[in-house]
Amino acid sequence: MNESTPSNWKSVWTDAGSASELFDGGSGLRTLIPGPGGDISAFVVQFQGQAFAYLNRCAHVPVELDWLEGAFFDDSGQYLVCATHGAMYEPNTGLCIDGPCRGRSLEALECRIEAGRVQIRRQHRTKHD
Secondary structure, three states, rough: OOOOOOOOEEEEEEEEEHHHHHOOOOOOOEEEEEOOOEEEEEEEEEOEEEEEEEOOOOOOOOOOOOOOOOOOOOOOOOOEEEOOOOOOEEEOEEEEOOOOOOOOEEEEEEEEEOOOEEEEEEEEEOOOO
């Protein structure tokens, strides 16, 4: 947290798995991250050599994107797809470019790789104002 982050916000890094399991357009890593009301599903994918992390929640209706565990990409390996609604997202921005939530975005999470492990972080409120 930095000086501009309110004191009632919490920032926690969560281990998502081994970075060696990620490859461009391939299966993603799923994990649970802490949220104010309990654990929340999240995922990490690799695209153009870089890891990107998002909440595993469609921007249209809050259902998980993957139709099989870790299957987030379309057949071309170029877009993330919601298995329920067919919404297509850019993997590097989370922006929906086609489907019922066009123009909206997945909720991005901070992502880093440390000692070969993928870690993700989401800042969230620990109590109400």
